[in-house]
Amino acid sequence: MDAETHHDLTSAYVLDALDPSDLEAFEEHLATCVRCRELVAELSGAAAALAYAVPPVSPPPALRARILEAARAERPNVVALRPRWAMPAAAAAAIAACAAIGLGAWDLSLHDQLGAARDQALQRIPLRCSSPSCGAAGSVVVASGGSGALVLSNLVAAPAGKTYQAWVIRGRAVASAGLFRGGQATTIVTLSQPVRAGSLVAVTVEPAGGTAAPTRKPFIVSSPV
């Protein structure tokens, strides 16, 4: 499918009306197409508004208890991970990464309540960089739910016609986690793939627009998460 076709499929995607064969191809495309991601974000509000055209109905009271009980039984994300790094050095990057991975955008009142706990819920994993083009420092910051961001210092801008592409690697599975350009004092990249325990995060240089799978050896690799 070409880009225009994908573009036309955004509505069906947010209406959950794509045929299974199109769905897979579209989601793959979505991972690399900023324009389509924006369109999906814009249209999903309109699609969800359709829910309000239906009269609301009170669910049976037992459903509430059942859901809360099932949630309690799971407790998937309750444990705040120990901080693995000394605070002052990493604080600025962590705060920036918090914003990048969506942990910093709510009420100020909550901010105060959650501040301390939030910092502890982040893991910082160091990156090794095998190229002179990235400066000294870099890390992957991962929140307890698996959302993650790359924080890189002094990474030179990608050459013309090229892009940096982030990957989340778990065993043999390699998933594209976003494209970026670099060229700033601090580059922060929100990873579009969850970073689960045992994963690595890597960065390659790829042709502009990115690729479905890495074509080069990564020049940045993290320790296992």
Add this chain to the structure above:
Amino acid sequence: MLGEMGFVPPLLGSRRRLDASATMPRRDLAHLSDEALVALTARSDEVAFAALYDRFGRAAFGLALRVLRDEALAEDAVQEAFLGVWRGASRFFPERAKASTWILTLVHRRAVDLVRREQRRRADPLPDSDFGGRERSAEDGAWLQLERERVQAALAALPDHQREAIELAYYGGFTQSELAERLGEPLGTIKSRMFAGLARLRELLDSPLDGDAWTPRRTTT
């Protein structure tokens, strides 16, 4: 778009149903935004999670019932969707979508998955009057009422073919190729109707000055 109406959900008393639950310490979270409740839910805050359910449970159940036309299946869809909220709250990005959009998207996806698995969608979606007419009460709330009128007015303003494609897809759970077959139209036609229709719907929902059907009316006398 809701903000333009002056109805900011987090502050709205009508959507607040924090039941005193025997299993839950009582804490008033009504002043928090939906997004803040999701953030607390990401910290495994059960009270916040329950408050989210209380805010969206009725809309969620109404939607699931509309798609599935079966109470037990609708309950399953709502339960799975809210467990999805519980599991996924820490991956929710408030910059990208409103929490309400995210939650209702999860509910719709679960309902559509179930309707396809159960092969229940062969009949036409039922008209409104068949479900949900009961239990309409003060609890229903001015906000939901106005929002319903607003979305219905926007739908009504779409060209018939576009509205048909969107309604059958969203409420009926039909895929594009199923719709093409059902309506006897080429797949490409269905795709363009769906794209044009939703884009138009978005414009209509975003423009507060189009029509006055949903404009909040104040009693002045």
